[in-house]
Amino acid sequence: MPIPQVLRNRDFTLYWSGVVLSQIGTRGAVAANLYQVYQLTGSTAQVGLVGLAQAVALLVLSPIGGIYADRLDRRRLLQATQGIALVVSAGLAAITLAGSATVWTVVVSSLLATAAATFDQPARQALIPAMVPRERLVEAFALLNPSRELAVLVGPAFAGVLIAVGGPGAVYVFDAVTYAVLVVVLAVLRVPPLVADTERRSLLESLREGVRYVAHRPVVWQLMGLDMTATVFGAYRVLLPAFAADVLHVGATGYGLLSAAPSAGALIGSVWVFRLVRTARAGRIVLWGTAAYGLAVVGLAQARVFAVAIVMALLLGAADAVATTVRHAAVQVETPDELRGRVSAIYQMCSRGGPAIGDSVMGLAAGALGPIAALTVGGLVPTAVSVASAVRSRTVREYSVPRPEPATS
Incomplete structure (x- = not known):
């Protein structure tokens, strides 16, 4: 099968590569969150707190994330959200490696990372048409959507290897690195800025x-x-x-x-x-x-x-x-x-x-x-x-x- 035309687009290829790596890190971190809470408590009920924190952040903040994705430069917004998530992962890594992590440390970090993602996802989706012609959008999403599934397969498996070697803290370090890579990728993209509505609502x-x-x-x-x-x-x-x-x-x-x-x-x-x-x-x-x-x-x-x-x-x-x-x-x-x-x-x-x-x-x-x-x-x-x-x-x-x-x- 020939290489899809959309992959000959420099900016999209860079963006796609950065997103795939970031999603692998994110999925690995979620798996590590679940493992760490169970390791700390031995309670499946408390493991469910991680999912609850994610659901609360998603449902409450998604509409606000979409509003700001239409008000701010989307590339800069993505860089900001990735930077926040980087700080959260790095902080959790430091606390975990120091042996000071608690259940609530993990749950709050999951809440904050998901909160950043709720601002991140609408901007990620909305940025793609700025890089890809209309007739190539299906090809672009045909590559981006399965990257989530690839992350589901690879992220937790890789997290298992890192946990075996260095514990959950090693996974959070890797997650922070993937966020940093995407921040750099976003910095070199050539994307026209959003023409913002001058009327402030x-x-x-x-x-x-x-x-x-x-x-x-x-x-x-x-x-x-x-x-x-x-x-x-x-x-x-x-x-x-x-x-x-x-x-x-x-x-x-x-x-x-x-x-x-x-x-x-x-x-x-x-x-x-x-x-x-x-x-x-x-x-x-x-x-x-x-x-x-x-x-x-x-x-x-x-x-x-x-x-x-x-x-x-x-x-x-x-x-x-x-x-x-x-x-x-x-x-x-x-x-x-x-x-x-x-x-x-x-x-x-x-x-x-x-x-x-x-x-x-x-x-x-x-x-x-x-x-x-x-x-x-x-x-x-x-x-x-x-x-x-x-x-x-x-x-x-x-x-x-x-x-x-x-x-x-």
Whole structure:
């Protein structure tokens, strides 16, 4: 397969490389947070405090992060948030290596790092169209989105090696270094500054403007709705421990493989996107991908053989990556530059808040119906919604993003 044209863009290639490294560091640090809290307390309930801190920061601060991503120079904002996260990681590393860490030290550092990320993510998304032509946006997101999955695979594994060698403190040192690298990368990017709105509005009015834009753009809110449907009702990760232990009887090792398979599938799906966007409408790709994701979730729920479950997990990861990549690109294409930060923040609340809500919904459903029935019914929902959207509305079905021209050499 030839090198994607978007990787011949100097600024995007530098940015992508820096983001991948930073995400590996971040995922490694989260794994180290969880390990360290358990090491300090032996309590799984207290380990859950790390996730709670992240959820609070995400839901409370995401809208504000989007507002400032539309008011400030996005590159400078990213440098500032990466710098804050660097200081947090370096501070936690120093405290940990000194043997003075407590549970609340780790939880507060997780809260602060996630708070920085909530300002970071909308700006990261909104910065991409400034580096990449519209017709290359799908390619750009096809590379950026799977970097998260790569980080999920590599980050915790590398953190395990560092913990074995130098304890959690070594992971936090590495995380701080990755933040520093991205700060330097951002400094050398050639990105035009944001043309800021000269009219200063209150934070609340700025947020309302973003919400109004989404509400009046059917293709944007319908794409977000498809994302929420898949992540809430197809939230399979919370049920994987039960499937591994009670349905497939494969133990901890099998659970680890089952957990990693969707991320591996997402890497495969990102390769498919490059081919699909040249032959099919973007909206149809989203609908097919979302429907296929739901069916793969059903297949996972019904699997009784471990090999079949792995195949279903790979397929759901691939389908999710295909649909998510096009959704992200489409939302960026359809949003004016002066609103991209706020719209990206709203989308972030769907794409990252959806799984958190889904974990609760599917957990309760599994308690009432059992994990097999709950995941089967849940997987049918995004499939049914995708079919209904395709039949009843042309908004998503006929939607297209600009297609890249074939490379001449």
